[in-house]
Amino acid sequence: MLQDQIRYMDSYDILTDLANRNLMEEDFTNNLPNFIKNANPVALLYIDIDDFAFINESKGYHAGDHLLRDMANRMKNIIKKDDLISRLTQDEFVIVLTGEETLEDIDIRINEISKGTKMEWEFEEEKYMISTTIGVAIYPKDGMDFINLLKSGHLALECAKENSRSSFEYFSKERKCSIVKDLSGVSDVKLALETGQFEMYYQPIHDLKTHRFENAESLIRWKHPEKGYISPAYFIPIAERAGIIDEIGEFTLEQVFKQKSQLNKLEHGLKKISINISAISFSKGSFADTIKEKLKKYGLKGEEIVLELTESSFSTHGNMIKKNIEELRELGIEIFMDDFGTGYSSLARLKDLQMDYIKLDRAFIVALLDENGQEIIKPLISLANALGKNVVSEGIETQEQCSILNKLGSEYGQGYFLSKPMPYEELEKLIKEQSEKG
Ligand code: C2E
Ligand code: CA
Ligand code: CA
Numbered sequence: 001m002l003q004d005q006i007r008y009m010d011s012y013d014i015l016t017d018l019a020n021r022n023l024m025e026e027d028f029t030n031n032l033p034n035f036i037k038n039a040n041p042v043a044l045l046y047i048d049i050d051d052f053a054f055i056n057e058s059k060g061y062h063a064g065d066h067l068l069r070d071m072a073n074r075m076k077n078i079i080k081k082d083d084l085i086s087r088l089t090q091d092e093f094v095i096v097l098t099g100e101e102t103l104e105d106i107d108i109r110i111n112e113i114s115k116g117t118k119m120e121w122e123f124e125e126e127k128y129m130i131s132t133t134i135g136v137a138i139y140p141k142d143g144m145d146f147i148n149l150l151k152s153g154h155l156a157l158e159c160a161k162e163n164s165r166s167s168f169e170y171f172s173k174e175r176k177c178s179i180v181k182d183l184s185g186v187s188d189v190k191l192a193l194e195t196g197q198f199e200m201y202y203q204p205i206h207d208l209k210t211h212r213f214e215n216a217e218s219l220i221r222w223k224h225p226e227k228g229y230i231s232p233a234y235f236i237p238i239a240e241r242a243g244i245i246d247e248i249g250e251f252t253l254e255q256v257f258k259q260k261s262q263l264n265k266l267e268h269g270l271k272k273i274s275i276n277i278s279a280i281s282f283s284k285g286s287f288a289d290t291i292k293e294k295l296k297k298y299g300l301k302g303e304e305i306v307l308e309l310t311e312s313s314f315s316t317h318g319n320m321i322k323k324n325i326e327e328l329r330e331l332g333i334e335i336f337m338d339d340f341g342t343g344y345s346s347l348a349r350l351k352d353l354q355m356d357y358i359k360l361d362r363a364f365i366v367a368l369l370d371e372n373g374q375e376i377i378k379p380l381i382s383l384a385n386a387l388g389k390n391v392v393s394e395g396i397e398t399q400e401q402c403s404i405l406n407k408l409g410s411e412y413g414q415g416y417f418l419s420k421p422m423p424y425e426e427l428e429k430l431i432k433e434q435s436e437k438g
Pocket of ligand 1: 203218219220231232233236249252276277278308338339394395396397414415416417421
């Protein structure tokens with residue numbers, strides 16, 4: 001009971017019963033993989049009640065609380081099922097629109113919300129005209145994570161308040177020299193490649209029973225000299241759109257093959273290395289040949305390489321991918337289907353597809369401890385097992401998740417609980433430690 005109470009207070013605003021900032025940030029972050037996958041614009045609305053201080057001061061806190069609750073109820077009625085909503089502080093609310101397909105649709109929704117939060121409000125037989133001002137930030141253009149998007153939304157709100165009340169305004173790049181502006185300049189990525197700002201990290205893929213590992217997934221890291229760490233979840237899609245993903249792919253393959261051959265020279269190596277491949281590269285006719293050349297160059301066998309391809313690319317990039325997969329599997333290379341479970345359409349076709357393992361998307365693991373979480377995951381794992389595929393669960397952060405997943409039939413797993421992604425040197429050390437343990 002006390003535990004429940006504490007958890008509630010950690011995540012909710014008691015006055016309005018809306019999510020608080022913590023929960024909103026968590027929900028937003030958990031949804032990021034879907035935002036990226038769907039490639040639709042997501043809008044964060046930073047909403048402020050006009051003249052709230054006036055009500056609070058002239059009518060007392062009791063009136064202020066009343067207004068906040070009424071406003072919260074109004075907002076709950078205008079939002080759609082997939083939208084996120086929270087009260088941040090005092091009279092500041094945030095709504096995130098996640099289900100719109102275009103910027104025009106977003107604009108229509110914002111107009112509705114702006115109108116819907118205008119109301120004639122009655123308190124102790126007096127009437128007040130209440131309205132809101134809204135600052136809008138669009139993901140990923142105005143911020144690539146919750147914190148940055150919120151910042152942009154807040155700046156937009158400040159601008160909106162300066163210009164006029166009871167309206168809304170979009171975040172404007174001109175007001176702030178944002179990272180996005182430079183990033184969309186493809187030259188930045190090219191420069192990063194030339195000046196060695198990219199590096200490969202490795203995250204072990206563990207056996208969930210023994211916790212040992214024989215494979216590790218390579219994950220690219222961009223350490224920008226001024227902007228710090230930039231997530232691949234952000235720049236890979238940009239590189240894909242800009243037509244320079246092959247250059248990044250070439251860097252990844254070179255680096256990983258080289259480091260795998262380096263590992264092979266040590267007393268204790270690693271059976272396999274797993275590499276993420278963009279569907280754009282994978283659907284090129286020359287892709288299998290590129291891999292063959294690299295195997296030869298670094299003296300590796302096909303059995304030492306695993307290639308990860310997202311579930312959606314299996315279905316959207318058709319025949320060339322199929323042909324490449326067949327050719328690569330003949331060499332002994334294994335194919336992992338990444339982010340499984342996010343595109344239901346392909347479930348039925350699963351048995352026709354050529355893949356060796358499937359990776360259960362992190363979004364499912366997060367939901368595991370929810371009421372119905374296990375009921376959703378169980379059939380996914382059973383289906384995979386029935387088709388003779390092993391399941392790797394992604395994003396395992398607790399012991400509890402680890403043992404439940406193992407019980408449900410997932411043999412392998414990755415996640416911060418088991419090992420975080422690490423630089424090559426640390427991977428070497430970890431492999432050594434593991435073999436010394438015996
Ligand atoms: P992914 O293939 O689904 O990779 C798993 C992501 O989950 C990684 O994010 C990893 O760091 C993160 N992760 C691992 N364990 C946990 C955990 O316990 N909790 C949480 N919250 N996250 C965890 P990362 O490294 O940011 O990579 C994001 C995506 O970028 C990858 O998703 C992959 O699609 C893409 N990517 C990464 N490296 C490459 C690359 O070399 N080439 C290509 N084409 N794509 C890459
Ligand atoms: Ca992956
Ligand atoms: Ca994944």
